[in-house]
Amino acid sequence: MTLEQLKQAKEQYDVNGYAVYPNVLDKSLIQEAAEHIDWLMKHNPDLRPENLGHTLMADDPFWVRLISDDRLLDIAEQYIGPDIALFASHYISKPPFDGRPVLWHQDGSYWPLEPMNVVTLWLAVDDSLPENGCLRVIPGTQTMELQEMKTNTKTANVLESEVDPALVEEDKAVDLILRAGGVSVHHPNVIHGSEPNHSPLRRCGLTIRYIPTSTKITIPQWPSAFLLRGKAVPGVNEYVPFPKYVEGKHMPFRGCKNWA
Numbered sequence: 001m002t003l004e005q006l007k008q009a010k011e012q013y014d015v016n017g018y019a020v021y022p023n024v025l026d027k028s029l030i031q032e033a034a035e036h037i038d039w040l041m042k043h044n045p046d047l048r049p050e051n052l053g054h055t056l057m058a059d060d061p062f063w064v065r066l067i068s069d070d071r072l073l074d075i076a077e078q079y080i081g082p083d084i085a086l087f088a089s090h091y092i093s094k095p096p097f098d099g100r101p102v103l104w105h106q107d108g109s110y111w112p113l114e115p116m117n118v119v120t121l122w123l124a125v126d127d128s129l130p131e132n133g134c135l136r137v138i139p140g141t142q143t144m145e146l147q148e149m150k151t152n153t154k155t156a157n158v159l160e161s162e163v164d165p166a167l168v169e170e171d172k173a174v175d176l177i178l179r180a181g182g183v184s185v186h187h188p189n190v191i192h193g194s195e196p197n198h199s200p201l202r203r204c205g206l207t208i209r210y211i212p213t214s215t216k217i218t219i220p221q222w223p224s225a226f227l228l229r230g231k232a233v234p235g236v237n238e239y240v241p242f243p244k245y246v247e248g249k250h251m252p253f254r255g256c257k258n259w260a
Contacts, residue, residue: 001021001022006078009021009185010078010079013079013185013186013187015139015140016137016139016140016142017137017139017140017141017142017143017186017187017189017190018137018139018174018176018184018185018186018187018190018192019184019185019186020176020178020182020183020184020185021075021182021183021184021185022178022179022181022182023179023181023182024071024072024075024123024181024182024183025069025071025072025123025181025183026181027180027181028254029066029069029181029254030125030180030181032062032066032253032254033066033123033125033206034125034126034204035251036062036063036066036251036253037049037052037091037093037125037204039251040052040056040091044056048100049091049093049094049095049204050092050093050094050099050100050102050158051090051158052090052091052092052093053088053090053091054088054089054090054223054224055223055224057089057223057224057226058223058224058240058243059243059250060243060250060251061242061243061244061245061250061253061256061259062250062251062253062256063089064226064242064243065253065255065259066206067086067089067206067208067226067228068086068226068228068229072121072123072183072208073210073228073229075121075183075185076119076121076208076210077229079119079185079210080117080118080119080210080211080212081212081230082229082230083212083213083214083229083230083231083232083233084210084211084212084213084228084229084230085210085211085212085213085215085225085226085227085228085232085237085239086208086209086210086211086224086225086226086228087111087113087118087209087210087211087215087217087222087224087225088111088207088209088224089206089207089208089209089224090206090207091125091204091205091206091207092158092194092204092205092206092207093125093202093203093204093205094132094133094194094196094197094202094203094204095197095202096132096197096199096200096201096202097197097198097199097200098197099132099133099196099197099198099202099203100156100157100158100196100197101133101155101157101158101193101194101195101196102157102158102159102193102194103152103157103158103159103161103162103163103193104138104162104163104165104168104170104191104192104193105149105159105161105162105163105191105192105193106141106144106146106147106149106163106188106189106190106191107120107186107188107189107192107209108146108188108189109146109147109148109149109163110149110159111188111209112217112218112219113211113215113216113217113218114215114216114218115215116146116188116189116215117211117212117214117215118188118209118210118211118215119185119186119187119188119209119210120185120186120187120188120207120208120209120210121183121184121185121207121208121210122135122176122178122183122184122185122186122205122206122207122208123181123182123183123205123206123207123208124178124179124180124181124182124183124184124204124205125180125204125205125206126180126201126202126203126204126205127178127179127180127201127203128176128177128178128179128182128203128205129177129199129201129203130175130177130195131199131201132197132199132201132202132203133194133195133196133197133199133203134175134176134177134178134194134195134203135175135176135178135184135186135192135193135194135205136173136174136175136176136192136193136194136195137173137174137176137186137190137191137192138168138169138170138172138173138174138190138191138192139172139174139190140172141189141190141191142187142189142190143189144167144189144191145189146188146189147163147164147167149161149162149163150162150163150164162193163191167191168191210228213227213230213231213232213233213236213237214233214236215236216236216237217237220238221238222237222240223240224240225237225238225239225240226239226240226242227239242259243259244259244260245257245259245260246260247260
């Protein structure tokens with residue numbers, strides 16, 4: 001993207017609570033990410049593919065390599081500055097015909113962060129389209145205070161909770177259509193969700209929650225607290241070391257020997 005396009009994306013985020021960046025990562029890295037989903041499912045057969053969360057990251061060199069890619073960090077830096085850490089990351093992979101919805105919610109309502117200075121990058125591992133359950137956003141709701149999420153287990157859904165439906169003006173929802181390798185960015189307060197996947201196409205997205213090193217993770221020994229760029233702020237967070245690649249134990253990837 002040109003500097004003007006980057007500026008326009010940030011301006012859109014400031015007004016609407018989200019922005020879209022097409023063609024961020026190359027096809028070969030996205031193919032590795034797609035293979036990573038299959039590898040994770042093979043090694044975690046008890047998990048739904050929508051629930052491959054941050055607790056798996058501490059011993060996964062490829063995952064840390066992916067979220068620390070400079071092209072992603074360059075986008076994050078526009079929103080939170082040059083000193084960047086990871087809070088969490090989560091693959092939400094909706095299988096064909098059976099992918100579960102994510103009900104309307106605000107991310108920040110779930111997170112142990114002080115202050116709530118955080119930005120989410122949503123990386124499309126597959127093409128993300130209305131028919132396979134793409135991300136949907138209610139523009140402008142980033143100005144709404146964080147609400148307590150309400151339990152909802154009446155129908156199968158990823159988070160088993162939702163924001164009060166009375167607060168959702170669904171007729172204003174925008175589909176964030178992305179081709180594989182594209183990225184959307186959204187605010188922790190913006191109301192968003194996604195429909196189930198009844199199509200023959202898998203829909204996988206990787207959420208990446210970046211924080212400035214001045215934001216504190218209030219739960220100690222957080223398993224995905226990685227320092228990714230810049231400097232730590234003394235006394236705020238304890239960061240975990242990057243995992244080392246071990247042949248036969250971890251998924252091989254381009255450059256994996258540099259992680260050994």
